[in-house]
Amino acid sequence: MLRFSRCVCAVMAVAVGAAVGCREEHHVVPEEQQPTGYSFAQGYPAGDAAQRAYADNDFSRAVQAYHFWYPTVSAEGIFQGNRDAGIQDNAGGVILSAGPKQVAFTANSDTPYGAAALDVSQGPMVIEVPAGPFIGLVDDHNQTWVMDVGIPGPNAGKGDKVVIVGPGYAGKTPKGYAVGKSETYKLLLAVRALPVNGDQKGAMDALRTVKVYPLNAKDKVLVWTDVSDKKMDATCLRWEDNMQYWQELKKVVDEEPVSTRTPGMSGMLAAIGIVKGQPFNPSTRMSGILLRAAMTARDQMLVSAFASNRADRLAWQGRRWQWVGLVPNATQFETPMGLDLEARDRWFIQAIVTSPAMFRRTAGAGSLYWMASRDSTGAYLDGGKSYKLTVPQPVPAKLFWSVTAYDAQTRSEVQTDQGKAALRSMFELKDASKTEPTELYFGPTAPAGHEGQWIKTAPGRGWFAYFRIYGPEQAAFDGSWKPGDFEEVR
Numbered sequence: 001m002l003r004f005s006r007c008v009c010a011v012m013a014v015a016v017g018a019a020v021g022c023r024e025e026h027h028v029v030p031e032e033q034q035p036t037g038y039s040f041a042q043g044y045p046a047g048d049a050a051q052r053a054y055a056d057n058d059f060s061r062a063v064q065a066y067h068f069w070y071p072t073v074s075a076e077g078i079f080q081g082n083r084d085a086g087i088q089d090n091a092g093g094v095i096l097s098a099g100p101k102q103v104a105f106t107a108n109s110d111t112p113y114g115a116a117a118l119d120v121s122q123g124p125m126v127i128e129v130p131a132g133p134f135i136g137l138v139d140d141h142n143q144t145w146v147m148d149v150g151i152p153g154p155n156a157g158k159g160d161k162v163v164i165v166g167p168g169y170a171g172k173t174p175k176g177y178a179v180g181k182s183e184t185y186k187l188l189l190a191v192r193a194l195p196v197n198g199d200q201k202g203a204m205d206a207l208r209t210v211k212v213y214p215l216n217a218k219d220k221v222l223v224w225t226d227v228s229d230k231k232m233d234a235t236c237l238r239w240e241d242n243m244q245y246w247q248e249l250k251k252v253v254d255e256e257p258v259s260t261r262t263p264g265m266s267g268m269l270a271a272i273g274i275v276k277g278q279p280f281n282p283s284t285r286m287s288g289i290l291l292r293a294a295m296t297a298r299d300q301m302l303v304s305a306f307a308s309n310r311a312d313r314l315a316w317q318g319r320r321w322q323w324v325g326l327v328p329n330a331t332q333f334e335t336p337m338g339l340d341l342e343a344r345d346r347w348f349i350q351a352i353v354t355s356p357a358m359f360r361r362t363a364g365a366g367s368l369y370w371m372a373s374r375d376s377t378g379a380y381l382d383g384g385k386s387y388k389l390t391v392p393q394p395v396p397a398k399l400f401w402s403v404t405a406y407d408a409q410t411r412s413e414v415q416t417d418q419g420k421a422a423l424r425s426m427f428e429l430k431d432a433s434k435t436e437p438t439e440l441y442f443g444p445t446a447p448a449g450h451e452g453q454w455i456k457t458a459p460g461r462g463w464f465a466y467f468r469i470y471g472p473e474q475a476a477f478d479g480s481w482k483p484g485d486f487e488e489v490r
Contacts, residue, residue: 062293071143079117081234089117109422111192114207120166121185124215131159136191141184152357198426301349328361363474373464376485384459386443390484398471408462418456
């Protein structure tokens with residue numbers, strides 16, 4: 001009879017992947033190698049194993065579907081914000097000098113906006129942007145980039161005439177017009193007008209000169225409505241942690257073609273019961289899974305935004321400032337291995353729209369953004385505490401720069417009775433020294449003598465900041481210039 005040592009026996013047991021023969025009495029299985037908990041007998045699922053596996057699989061697929069389709073639901077939130085303001089798709093658009101009244105993911109008060117929901121299901125739409133200081137883009141219903149207009153557009157700010165065509169369009173387009181091909185019928189046109197020399201009114205007036213109309217009905221020009229003084233919610237906050245997230249996503253799935261770009265992710269939706277043209281009536285069991293998945297996935301995305309452990313998030317060693325966009329010089333978070341999914345999550349849970357112009361890290365690019373959610377000690381920024389931010393001068397900006405405070409829960413400008421959330425070089429800080437450091441203050445009470453350089457924050461609410469530079473120069477990228485961290489003032 002052959003005899004095996006305890007050690008040889010243990011090796012054999014590991015080799016066959018089963019608890020056969022001897023094993024060490026005190027062997028501890030790492031958590032990541034713990035058994036699944038599904039019971040099997042003679043190779044077949046036993047007891048409640050199948051039921052539990054189905055539930056786990058449904059939950060896992062729902063979580064991943066939530067992550068991937070969040071930009072789509074977020075875009076629908078923008079469209080619904082316009083509709084709630086009485087502005088219908090293809091009929092009108094909003095223009096606004098944004099502020100705390102408008103709930104919109106990290107919208108800024110630096111440059112006035114124009115935004116419109118376009119629908120090319122009935123034919124192409126034409127966009128005419130005059131020559132001038134415009135920065136704009138067209139993204140589809142999934143916030144996939146279609147084309148730029150204005151300074152980053154086809155004619156580099158000298159005026160654009162473009163035609164946006166929908167899926168499968170085979171008709172003619174007018175000569176001399178750039179053509180943008182969309183994979184969805186509904187799209188977002190977003191245009192900003194730079195307030196040259198601080199002329200905010202002139203920038204608002206410039207937005208009114210952008211013309212949008214159907215190719216087959218040139219007389220039906222979109223009407224712009226100023227909503228600067230109106231409360232508005234252009235986000236998916238009201239849906240993102242409940243069953244309405246899935247209901248809004250189902251609505252979009254029914255309106256749009258099935259994506260050929262991402263068949264696996266469309267299949268993921270089908271696996272959890274969201275199928276184009278079919279009823280969406282989840283069972284009580286599935287509703288519970290979908291609700292839990294929405295809450296879980298939303299929170300996972302917020303962790304990516306505010307607690308990422310990626311080394312490439314840091315703008316500079318020894319500072320708390322981070323890059324908002326983690327994949328530089330990309331159009332859609334693409335890398336040699338495919339989409340950087342965490343970078344995508346991080347962006348869309350706190351921001352909107354994509355364009356290659358938004359992620360360039362080169363001198364002379366249109367703009368760049370850094371984010372700070374922690375103070376110099378590593379603690380999260382607290383609306384009940386006071387902070388000072390020191391900005392060395394001159395800031396390497398050919399155009400202008402700003403710092404904006406955002407509420408961590410709404411990812412929109414902080415709301416207080418002060419009614420503002422930004423300190424801008426062309427407005428509040430226009431008289432600040434161009435050589436001595438600029439000191440900015442944030443907190444619930446105004447610092448004596450510095451009221452003009454102060455943003456009020458709300459106790460009981462966390463907040464974060466974006467530092468924006470427009471027309472960034474080389475010093476913004478090579479580390480020879482960098483802002484200080486937020487320092488708590490006691």
